[in-house]
Amino acid sequence: MTRVSVIGCGNMGGAFLKGLARAGGHHLMAIDLDSEALAAVEAHADETSNDTAAAADADVVVLAVKPDVAEAVLEGLDLSADQTLVTLAAGVSREFVAGRTDASVVRIMPNLAAETGDMAAAATTEGLTDEVRELLEDLGAFVEIDESLMDVSTAVNGSGPAFAFYIIDAMKTAGVEGGLDPEQAETLAAQTFKGAAETVLRDDRSVDELVDAVCSPNGTTIEGMEVLWDSDADEAVAEAVGAAERRSRELAEAFENA
The missing domain is CATH 3.40.50.720 (NAD(P)-binding Rossmann-like Domain)
Known part of the structure; x- marks a missing residue:
């Protein structure tokens, strides 16, 4: 032990x-x-x-x-x-x-x-x-x-949960606005993220292939994905990670110079 x-x-x-x-x-x-x-x-x-x-x-x-x-x-x-x-x-x-x-x-x-x-x-x-x-x-x-990659790791997996919580809350809010009870909407949104994450980790297909697997032609998902593809959502996430990485590097430099 x-x-x-x-x-x-x-x-x-x-x-x-x-x-x-x-x-x-x-x-x-x-x-x-x-x-x-x-x-x-x-x-x-x-x-x-x-x-x-x-x-x-x-x-x-x-x-x-x-x-x-x-x-x-x-x-x-x-x-x-x-x-x-x-x-x-x-x-x-x-x-x-x-x-x-x-x-x-x-x-x-x-x-x-x-x-x-x-x-x-x-x-x-x-x-x-x-x-x-x-x-x-x-x-x-x-x-x-x-260790040279620790700052970007800090941004991806250290700060990442907050970014995921933010997106889960956005999906929950959309569900509530559509008529779901807040507790129901939160369960559906959070469990969906949990299931999607498990699928990425366990499935041999790439993330792009998994997106395609959910998007039936002329179906509901493809309509939503078109909105995301036309937006700057991916850039906003990348910028959030980049900002967290820069701050991690600044904190490390300030500590070493103290």
Whole structure:
């Protein structure tokens, strides 16, 4: 059984811990100075602590704190070369973290769907171990990337859920305006996105081929797709991803220059 300590039990750290608890097979330690944050995850952890020194016995330590406190937390951690430190701190380079610990370091960019086992994550090839791969597989799907691609990953899978929520809400609103009950419309819109995503992941056909498969000639879908094809919807999504990527790069540069 892998012993995992999660330092920082806010939104992302909490989702990470809850997802591992859901998967089972891990001894989980939740660590946070905020008693309310610990209380929120207490039911999902085997142990809780407000002292980072409690991570000393872990096989894997997950650093899920805000970037501006990462250095201070690292200074208080005494980890050995036998341990692995997984950093989720956005904009904080692997090199920065590795220079402040004896542990093996891997940087990942997950998202909140870790809680339900539907996470999409990117992990730096450098520092990635089979032990960490197994943890990530318990939380969802992940890709291995060079760290130079972490900013665009942050935009696609880190910020991406918010973009998807926005589009789901737009479809829900259209359903409500057409007469559906809000709860019905939300269920239909969200489940449709979930099913479409699963189809993309499991089907051998390309996305364009899947679009064609839904678009019967002279049918309803093709009428709607004509509106989308004639719009700038794809450009707006690309611009949103691009803006998030630029901001990720700015934050990383500001942190390194601080």
